[in-house]
Amino acid sequence: MNKRFELFLWIFVIGVEFVFGQPPKGMPRANFNGTISGIVYDSEEKIPIEYANIILYSAKDSTQITGTITDKDGYFRLEGLRPGRYYLDVDFMGYVKKRIAPVRLTPRRREIVFKEIFLEPATLTGETVEVEARRAPITYQIDKKVIKVSEQATAQSGTAVDVLENVPSVNVDIDGNVSLRGSGSFQVLIDGRPTILDANEVLQQIPASSIDNIEIITNPSAKYDPDGVAGIINIILKKNKLRGIAGMVNASAGTYERYGSDFLVSRRTKGYTLNFAARYNRRNFPGKQTLERRTDRNGQSFYTNSYGDSRWTMVPYGIRASIDINLGPWDVLSLGGRAGNRSMEREFDLIYRNGSSPQDLETTSTSLDRWKRSGNIYAVNVNFEHKWPEKDHALRALVLFNKRTGDEKETNALRSPEQQLLSGQRIEQQSPATGWRFKVDYSHPFSEVTKLESGYQSRLLRSDDDNKQYDYDPQTGQYLFQPLFSHQATSTRDIHALYATLASQWAALGYQVGLRTEYTYRSIALRDSQKFTIDRWDWFPTLHLSYRFSTGRQIMVSYTRRIHRARPWFLEPFLTWTDAYNVRRGNPALKPEYIDSYEMGHQIFWGRNLISVEAYYRVTHNKVERIRSVYPYKPNVILQTFENVGEDYALGVELLFNRDVFRWWTVNYMSSFYRYQVRGTLDELDFSRESFNWNVRLNNDFRFGRWGRLQANVRYNSPTVTSQGRTEDFFVVDLALKKQFFHRKLSLTLQVRDLLNTMRHEYTSEGADFYYYRKMDRPGPLFSLTASWVFNNYQKKRQKDDNGLENDFGGEDLF
Numbered sequence: 011m012n013k014r015f016e017l018f019l020w021i022f023v024i025g026v027e028f029v030f031g032q033p034p035k036g037m038p039r040a041n042f043n044g045t046i047s048g049i050v051y052d053s054e055e056k057i058p059i060e061y062a063n064i065i066l067y068s069a070k071d072s073t074q075i076t077g078t079i080t081d082k083d084g085y086f087r088l089e090g091l092r093p094g095r096y097y098l099d100v101d102f103m104g105y106v107k108k109r110i111a112p113v114r115l116t117p118r119r120r121e122i123v124f125k126e127i128f129l130e131p132a133t134l135t136g137e138t139v140e141v142e143a144r145r146a147p148i149t150y151q152i153d154k155k156v157i158k159v160s161e162q163a164t165a166q167s168g169t170a171v172d173v174l175e176n177v178p179s180v181n182v183d184i185d186g187n188v189s190l191r192g193s194g195s196f197q198v199l200i201d202g203r204p205t206i207l208d209a210n211e212v213l214q215q216i217p218a219s220s221i222d223n224i225e226i227i228t229n230p231s232a233k234y235d236p237d238g239v240a241g242i243i244n245i246i247l248k249k250n251k252l253r254g255i256a257g258m259v260n261a262s263a264g265t266y267e268r269y270g271s272d273f274l275v276s277r278r279t280k281g282y283t284l285n286f287a288a289r290y291n292r293r294n295f296p297g298k299q300t301l302e303r304r305t306d307r308n309g310q311s312f313y314t315n316s317y318g319d320s321r322w323t324m325v326p327y328g329i330r331a332s333i334d335i336n337l338g339p340w341d342v343l344s345l346g347g348r349a350g351n352r353s354m355e356r357e358f359d360l361i362y363r364n365g366s367s368p369q370d371l372e373t374t375s376t377s378l379d380r381w382k383r384s385g386n387i388y389a390v391n392v393n394f395e396h397k398w399p400e401k402d403h404a405l406r407a408l409v410l411f412n413k414r415t416g417d418e419k420e421t422n423a424l425r426s427p428e429q430q431l432l433s434g435q436r437i438e439q440q441s442p443a444t445g446w447r448f449k450v451d452y453s454h455p456f457s458e459v460t461k462l463e464s465g466y467q468s469r470l471l472r473s474d475d476d477n478k479q480y481d482y483d484p485q486t487g488q489y490l491f492q493p494l495f496s497h498q499a500t501s502t503r504d505i506h507a508l509y510a511t512l513a514s515q516w517a518a519l520g521y522q523v524g525l526r527t528e529y530t531y532r533s534i535a536l537r538d539s540q541k542f543t544i545d546r547w548d549w550f551p552t553l554h555l556s557y558r559f560s561t562g563r564q565i566m567v568s569y570t571r572r573i574h575r576a577r578p579w580f581l582e583p584f585l586t587w588t589d590a591y592n593v594r595r596g597n598p599a600l601k602p603e604y605i606d607s608y609e610m611g612h613q614i615f616w617g618r619n620l621i622s623v624e625a626y627y628r629v630t631h632n633k634v635e636r637i638r639s640v641y642p643y644k645p646n647v648i649l650q651t652f653e654n655v656g657e658d659y660a661l662g663v664e665l666l667f668n669r670d671v672f673r674w675w676t677v678n679y680m681s682s683f684y685r686y687q688v689r690g691t692l693d694e695l696d697f698s699r700e701s702f703n704w705n706v707r708l709n710n711d712f713r714f715g716r717w718g719r720l721q722a723n724v725r726y727n728s729p730t731v732t733s734q735g736r737t738e739d740f741f742v743v744d745l746a747l748k749k750q751f752f753h754r755k756l757s758l759t760l761q762v763r764d765l766l767n768t769m770r771h772e773y774t775s776e777g778a779d780f781y782y783y784r785k786m787d788r789p790g791p792l793f794s795l796t797a798s799w800v801f802n803n804y805q806k807k808r809q810k811d812d813n814g815l816e817n818d819f820g821g822e823d824l825f
Contacts, residue, residue, distance in 0.1 A: 042091075042092060042093060042115075042117070042120065043089065043090055043091070043120070044089075044090075044091035044092065044093065044115040044120045044121070044122075045087060045088060045089050045091065045120065045121045045122070046066065046087070046088045046091065046096075046098065046113065046115075046121075046122045046123075046124075047085070047086060047087040047088070047121075047122075047123050047124070047458075048085075048086060048123060048124030048125065048126075048127050049080075049083070049084045049085050049086075049124070049125060049126060049127065049399070049401050050062045050064075050080050050084045050086070050100055050102075050127045050128075050129060051084055051126060051127065051128050051129070052105075052128075052129065052131065053128035053129060053130050053131070054130075054131060054278075054280050054336065057084075057342075057397075058080070058082070058083045058084025058085070059080060059084050059102050059105070059129060060080055060081065060082045060083075060084065061079050061080060061102065062079060062080040062084070062086075062100060062101065062102040062105075062129070063077065063079060063099070063100070063101045063102065064077055064078050064079065064080065064086045064088070064098065064099075064100055065077040065098070065099045065101070066088055066091075066096050066097075066098055066113075067096060067097050067098075067099065068094065068095075068096060069094075069095035069096055069097055069111065069112060069113075070094075070095065075091070075096065076088055076090075076091070083401050083402050084401075085401045085402075087458070091115055092115070093115050093116055093117060094114075094115060095112055095113070095114050096111075096112070096113040096114075096115070097109060097110065097111035097112060097113060098110040098111070098113050100127055100129065102129060104131060105129035105130060105131055106129065106130045106131075108127065108128075108129055108130075110124070110127070125399045125400075126399055131278075154225045154226060154227040154244075155177070155179070155225070155226040156223050156224075156225055156226075157173060157174075157177050157223060157224040157225075157226070158222075158223060159173055159218055159221045159222065159223065159224060160222075169213065169214055169215065169216055169217055169218055169291070169293070170212075170213040170214075170216045170218060170221060170224065170245060171188060171210075171213045171214050172218055172763075173218050173221065173224060174188055174213070174224065174243075175723075175725065175742075175744075176680075176707055176709055176723050176725065177224070177226065177680075179191050179226055179228060179240075179664060179682065180226070181705060181727055187210050188209070188210055188213055188243075189240075190226070190228070190240035190241060190243065191228065191240045191241075191626065191628070191660065191662065191682075191684070193239040193240040193630075193660075194210070195238050195239035195240060195574045195603070196209055196238040196239065196240045196241055196242065196243060197209065197235060197237050197238040197241070197242045197243070198212045198213060198242075198243050198244075198245065199242060199243070199244040199245065200212070200216075200244075200245050200247065201244075201245070201246060201247055202244060203391060203408070203410055203447075204235070204410075204412075204447065205387075205389065205412060208577070209238075209243070211352070211354075212245075213243070213245075214293075214324060214326075215291070215324070215326035215352060216245060216247075216289075217260070217270060217272050217289055217291050219260035219262070219272055219796070219798065220247055220248055220260075220272050220274065220287060220289055221245055221246065221247060221248065222246045222247060222248045223246040224243065224244070224245055224246070225242075225243070225244040225246065226241070226242075226243060227241050227242040227243075227244065228240060228241040228607075228609060228626070229241065229552075229554075229568040229569075229570045229607055229609045229626075230242050230552075230570065231511055231522060231524050231552050231554060231570070232509045232510070232511050232524030232525055232526040232550060232551070232552045232570075233451070233463055233465060233509055233511055233524070233526075235467075235469075235507075236526060236528070236548075236550040236570075236571070236572045236573050237572070237573060237574065237575065238572060238574060239572065239574045239603060239605050239628070239630060240628075241572075241607075247287075247330075248274055248287075254277070254278060254802060255275070255276070255277045255802050256275075256276050256278075256800075256801065256802045257273065257274055257275040257276065257800070257801050257802065258273065258274050258798060258799065258800040258801070259271070259272075259273040259798070259799045260272050260273070260796065260797070260798045260799075261796070261797050262794055262795065262796040262797070263794065263795055264761075264792060264793055264794025264795070265792055265793045265794070266294050266295070266296055266789070266792065267292065267294045268292060268293055268294050268792075268794060269292055270289070270290055270291035270292055270293075271289070271290055271291075272287065272288065272289035272290070272291070273287065273288060274286070274287040275287070280336070281335065281336050282333055282334060282335045282336065283333065283334040284331075284332070284333045285330075285331065285332045285333075286329070286330075286331045287329065287330050287331070288327075288328070288329045288330075289326075289327060289328060289329075289350075290325075290326075290327040291324075291325070291326055291327070292323070292324070292325050293323070293324045293325075294321065294322070294323045294324075295321070295322045295323075295788055296319065296320070296321050296788065296789060297319070297320045297321070297322070297786055297787055297788040297789065298317070298318070298319055298320065298786075298787045298788075299316075299317065299318065299319075299320045299358060299360070299784070299785070299786055299787075300316075300317045300783075300784070300785040300787075301314075301315065301316045301317070301360075301783070301784050301785075302315050302781070302782075302783040303315070303591065303648060303780070303781065303782050303783075304780065304781040305640045305645055305646055305647075305648065305779060305780045306640070306779045306780070307640060307645040307779065310366060310367070310368070310645070311366060311367045312364075312365075312366045312645050312646035313363075313364070313365055313366070313367075314362060314363075314364050314591050314646060315362070315363045316360040316361060316362045316363070316377070317360065317361060318358065318359050318360035318361050319358070319359045319360075320356070320357065320358050320359075320786070321355075321356070321357045322354075322355070322356050323353075323354070323355045323356075324352075324353070324354050324355075325352075325353045325354075326350060326351065326352045326353070327350055327351055328348060328349055328350020328351065328387065329348070329349055329350065330346070330347065330348040330349075331346065331347055332344065332345065332346035332347075333345050333346075340396060340397045340398065340399075341394075341395070341396050341397075342393075342394070342395045343392075343393070343394050344391075344392070344393040344394075344395075345391075345392055345393075346390070346391045346393075347388075347389060347390045347391070348387070348388070348389040349386070349387065349388050349389075350386070350387050351384065351385070351386050351387070352383075352384065352385060352387060353382070353383070353384040354382070354383045354384070355380070355381065355382040355383075356379075356380070356381045356382075357378070357379065357380050357381075358377070358378070358379040359376075359377075359378055360376065360377045360378075360379070361374070361375075361376055361377075362374065362375045362376065362377055362424065364646070366646075374427055375424045375425060375426060375427070375432060376424070376425050376427070376429075377422060377423065377424050377425070377589075377590075378422070378423055378425075379420075379421070379422040379423075379589055380419075380420065380421050380422075381418075381419070381420040382418070382419050382420075383416065383417070383418045384416075384417050385414055385415040385416040385417055385442075386414065386415045387412075387413075387414050388411075388412070388413040388414070389410070389411065389412050389413075390410070390411045391408065391409065391410045391411075392408070392409045392410075393406070393407070393408050394406070394407045395407075400455055401455055401458070402453050402454070402455040402461045403453065403454055403455055404451075404452070404453050405450075405451070405452050406449075406450070406451045406452075407449065407450050407451075408447065408448070408449040408450075409446075409447070409448055409449075410445075410446070410447040410448075410449075411444075411445070411446055411447075412444065412445040412446075412447075413442075413443070413444045413445075414442065414443050414444075415442050416439070416440065416441035416442060416443070417438075417439075417440060418437075418438070418439040418440075418441065419436070419437070419438050419439075420435075420436070420437040420588065421434070421435070421436045421437075422434060422435055422589040422590060423482070424590055431482060431484070431487075432484075433481075433482055433484075433590055434481070434482035434489065435479065435480070435481055435482070435587055435589070435590065436479070436480040436489050437477070437478070437479050437480075437586070437587065437588075438477075438478045438479075438480075439475065439476065439477050439478070440474070440475070440476040441473060441474070441475045441476075442473065442474055443471065443472065443473035443474075444471075444472050444473075445469070445470065445471045445472075446468070446469075446470040447467070447468065447469050447470075448467065448468045449465065449466070449467040449468075450465055450466050450467075451463065451464075451465035452464055452465065457514075459514055459515040459520075460512070460513070460514040460515075461512070461513045461514070462510065462511070462512050463509075463510065463511045463512075463513075464508075464509065464510040464511075465508075465509055465510075466506075466507070466508055467506070467507045467509075468504070468505070468506050468507075469503075469504070469505040469506075469507075470503075470504050471501075471502070471503040471504075472500075472501070472502055473500075473501045473578060474498075474499075474500050474501075475497075475498065475499045475500075475501070475578070475579075475582070476498050477495075477496055477497045477498070477499075477582075477584075477586060478491065478496045479491075479492040479495040479496050479586075479587060480492060495584070495585055495586070495587060497536060497537070497582070497584045498536070498537040499534055499535065499536050499537075499582060500533075500534075500535045501532075501533070501534050501535075501578050502531070502532065502533045502535075503530070503531070503532045503533075504530070504531045504532075505528055505529070505530050506528065506529045507526060507527065507528040507529075508526070508527055509524065509525065509526040509527075510524065510525060511523065511524035511525075511552070512524075518557055518558040518559075519555065519556070519557055519558075520555070520556040520557075520558075521553070521554065521555050521556075522552075522553070522554040522555075523551075523552070523553055524551065524552040524553070524554075525549070525550070525551050525552070526549075526550040526551075526552070527547060527548070527549050527550070528547070528548045528550070529546075529547050530544060530545075530546055530547075530548065530575075531543070531544070531545050532544040532575075534578075534581055534582075534583075534598055536583070536584075540583070542581070542583070542598035542599075548573060549571075550570070550571045550572065550573070551569075551570075551571055552568070552569065552570045552571070553568060553569045553570075554566070554567075554568040555567045555568070564612075565610065565611070565612045566609075566610065566611045566612070567608075567609070567610045568608070568609045568610075569606070569607065569608050569609075570607050571604065571605065571606055571607070572604070572605040572607060573602050573603065573604055573605070574602060574603040574605065574630075574634075575602045576600045576602065576634060576652070579596060580596050580597065580600060580634070580652045581596045581597065581598045581600060582595075582596035582598075583595070583596055583597070583598045584596070590647075591646065591647050591648065592647065592648055592650065593641055593647055593648075593649050593650070594649075594650045594651070595649065595650075595651045596651070596652065597651055597652045597653065600634060600652055600653075600654060601632040601654050602632065603630050603631065603632050603633060603634055604630075604631045604632060605628060605629065605630050605631070606628070606629045606631075607626070607627075607628045608626065608627045608628070609624065609625070609626045609627075610624070610625045610626075611623065611624040611625075612624075619667075619668065619669045619670070620666070620667070620668040620669075621665075621666070621667050622664075622665070622666040622667075623663065623664070623665055624663070624664040625662070625663050625664075626660070626661075626662055626663075626664075626684075627659075627660070627661050627662075628659070628660045628661075629657060629658075629659055630657060630658045630659075631657055632654045632657075633654065633655050633656055633657055633658045633688060633690065634652055634653070634654055634655070635652070635653060635655045635688075635732060635734070636650060636651075636652055637650070637651050637652065637653050637655075637692065637734065638650055638734060638775055638777060638780060638782060639651075639777060639779070639780065640779050640780055648780060648782065653692070655688070655690040655691070655692055655697070656688065656689050656690015656691065657688075657689050657690065658686065658687060658688040658689070659685075659686070659687040659688075659689075660684050660685070660686050660687075661684060661685045662682060662683060662684025662685070663682070663683050663684070664680070664681070664682045665679075665680065665681045665682075666678075666679070666680050667679040667680075673713075674712060674713045674714060675710070675711070675712055675713075676710075676711040677708070677709070677710055677711075678707075678708075678709040678710075678711070679706075679707070679708055679709075680706070680707040680708075680709075681704065681705065681706045681707070682703075682704060682705050683702075683703075683704045684702075684703055684704070685700065685701075685702050685703075686700060686701050686702075686703055686730060686731065687699070687700040688700070688731070688732065692734075695778075697734070699731045699732075700731070701729065701730050701731040701736075702728075703728050703729070703730045704728045705725065705726060705727045705728060706724075706725065706726045707723065707724070707725040707726075708723070708724045708725075709721065709722075709723045709724075710722045710723075717749060717750035717751070717754060717757075718747075718748070718749050718750075719747070719748040719749075720745070720746070720747050720748075721744075721745065721746045721748075722743070722744075722745050723743070723744045723745075724741070724742070724743050724744075725741065725742055726739070726740070726741040727739055727740055727741070732775075734775045734776065734777055735773060735774055735775035735776070735782075736773070736774050736775075737771075737772070737773050738770070738771075738772035738773070738774075740768065740769060740770045740771070741768055742763075742764055742766075742768060742769050743764070743765040743766050743768070744761070744762065744763050744764070744765065745761070745762040745765055746759055746760065746761045746762070747759070747760045748760075754800075755799060755800055755801065756797070756798070756799050757797070757798045758795065758796070758797055759795070759796040759797075759798075760793075760794075760795050761792075761793070761794045761795075761796070762791050762792070762793055763790070763791060763792040763794075764788070764790035764791050764792055765790070765791045766790070766791075767789065767790035767791060768790075769787075769788055769790060770785065770786070770787055771784075771785065771786040771787075772784070772785045772786075773785075
């Protein structure tokens with residue numbers, strides 16, 4: 011049995027026994043009931059080691075008595091032990107195995123507690139050997155799903171968005187927009203810290219090759235920010251885990267001018283750990299767009315149909331660095347920073363056909379629309395952590411500073427068939443913003459099963475928006491400034507929060523209750539002295555329960571209350587023209603959405619197989635929808651704004667089935683089924699709608715030879731509805747072939763995305779006086795080749811410890 015598969019068996023079989031205090035199956039329950047417990051730490055960083063193997067042997071004949079694994083706090087406990095002499099082995103990949111002997115249990119010493127067990131990180135040098143290993147691409151923990159990005163071969167040349175395309179609970183459309191359980195409102199964290207950018211913008215910029223894990227937290231506890239309808243996506247970036255110098259370099263190139271590169275270099279010593287990384291990524295997506303619009307006014311219909319080519323290009327680049335300094339046995343100071351630039355551009359080269367009836371007049375024109383956004387990003391963080399030897403006893407503090415600059419330009423021009431400029435608009439926007447976050451967390455254990463966590467947090471955000479519009483004047487041939495549609499706005503948002511959670515266990519029932527309260531002050535001030543403010547307190551209770559069955563299985567149930575605050579441009583109370591036929595206006599009277607989220611999950615493991623079932627029910631109050639209507643002053647123009655339209659409901663089930671059919675073939679099946687309802691009134695008319703939505707993902711992973719691998723992924727998304735529209739279904743097939751060379755130091759991955767060229771996006775929106783239809787189609791398939799090179803510590807060695815025992819270390823776990 012390979013090491014990594016054995017690790018997962020420990021986690022889900024023996025680990026369940028540990029969590030609920032059950033003696034190993036088959037051991038008699040005697041009145042003696044001896045116990046051995048302790049906490050396992052990294053000897054250099056003084057951080058707990060999760061999933062370390064704890065094996066107890068008889069000193070008489072070296073037979074294995076029982077075992078378990080450590081939890082997220084490095085804690086373990088063995089129960090139901092008889093009197094006698096034992097020895098204890100503590101082991102984890104990447105560390106030198108430690109043996110504790112002798113261990114004696116007697117009638118006078120029934121309980122043995124090891125407060126501190128330190129494992130030394132292995133320094134890998136010398137000749138290497140290979141250890142075959144297989145890991146599940148998705149693993150489940152109590153409060154989250156964890157996606158191992160190295161197992162997603164079909165996403166290696168892409169971004170975090172491409173990884174999420176094959177993850178439960180997540181959907182991705184043709185434009186790369188991510189939705190979590192049907193909602194586009196969620197929070198993105200990078201290494202547990204928030205960013206100042208929009209969630210989808212962050213995910214579209216981070217290369218998959220620089221990501222270690224992605225965590226999906228759909229019902230977070232009160233210690234997390236309550237922002238977002240659907241929960242949290244946490245991006246864990248790669249870092250070196252072993253002593254010495256190590257690094258990796260990735261480079262990729264693909265069709266349609268897509269290419270990129272990134273690298274990571276790390277140095278780890280006993281006193282500090284230093285990481286430095288840089289990235290550059292160019293993603294280009296050509297396509298075709300078809301658009302049909304019709305408006306009705308006073309018995310007359312106006313239509314505008316267009317079709318033509320589109321192009322979407324993203325070019326993010328940046329650097330990041332961090333240093334962790336060991337100030338003492340239990341104190342760590344961490345300093346980190348990121349700097350970079352983001353550039354996004356969209357182009358539409360369209361042919362327009364405009365007309366009206368009953369006159370049935372039609373004109374033809376061409377349009378070249380360009381939209382570009384660019385700006386710099388800066389982030390600096392300072393972390394301090396002090397721990398006590400007792401399990402779960404810690405104090406943590408964080409100061410985080412974010413800053414962004416924002417330059418946005420949009421130009422659209424209509425020309426006659428003879429290329430004479432008929433009309434045009436140019437919009438320029440500056441939107442710099444700065445944010446501060448201060449956070450202090452304290453956790454204190456009252457017993458082995460009872461823990462209190464509490465904390466305080468401040469979030470301070472300042473942004474300035476300067477919008478300028480210029481319209482083309484045919485008489486002068488110049489673009490003239492339009493003061494009526496040009497605006498300046500200053501936004502302030504301060505959020506102060508207190509939280510507390512209490513976790514404990516009573517018999518087979520484990521529970522965690524939490525409460526978070528937040529004070530919010532928000533102000534939007536315009537240059538004409540208009541001011542819109544919010545000044546309020548909000549309360550966010552959370553509840554998480556787990557129940558152990560007699561079979562050793564458990565079921566998890568949770569409830570959280572969350573909030574979704576509108577994005578700043580949703581609130582701007584002025585008109586902004588986006589092209590000649592569309593105008594947008596924000597709504598400063600928008601109320602935040604409040605979400606009641608319920609969840610229940612159960613996982614079953616047997617042999618090499620896993621079945622996971624999760625059910626959820628979510629109610630969103632003050633539902634915000636994008637509303638379309640006819641612009642009152644131009645009958646062939648559509649006005650878009652935002653309204654609180656009522657409530658929506660989502661009731662769903664998610665299934666995951668992972669099976670090793672053979673040693674060389676693994677099947678991973680995921681599906682989601684949910685019923686969506688939106689209820690409310692719009693313009694005093696009831697618009698309630700509902701749909702049954704579902705999606706399926708089937709991932710096949712084939713391993714051939716010593717270091718070869720083929721992945722084939724298929725996914726399908728069903729149609730879904732909104733208050734005014736409907737999005738049609740689509741399906742996609744992706745392939746990836748990966749081969750490793752030079753003892754896994756070099757790996758090459760060939761990807762084929764959208765193999766059958768079936769990726770489409772079709773959306774229809776209708777109202778009493780308008781019809782809107784949009785179809786986007788991108789060429790396929792898309793080919794790309796990714797090369798990865800790792801050096802120094804990123805290798806494997808078999809090494810003997812002081813007891814003469816051999817340990818295997820898996821290279822893919824070092825970053």
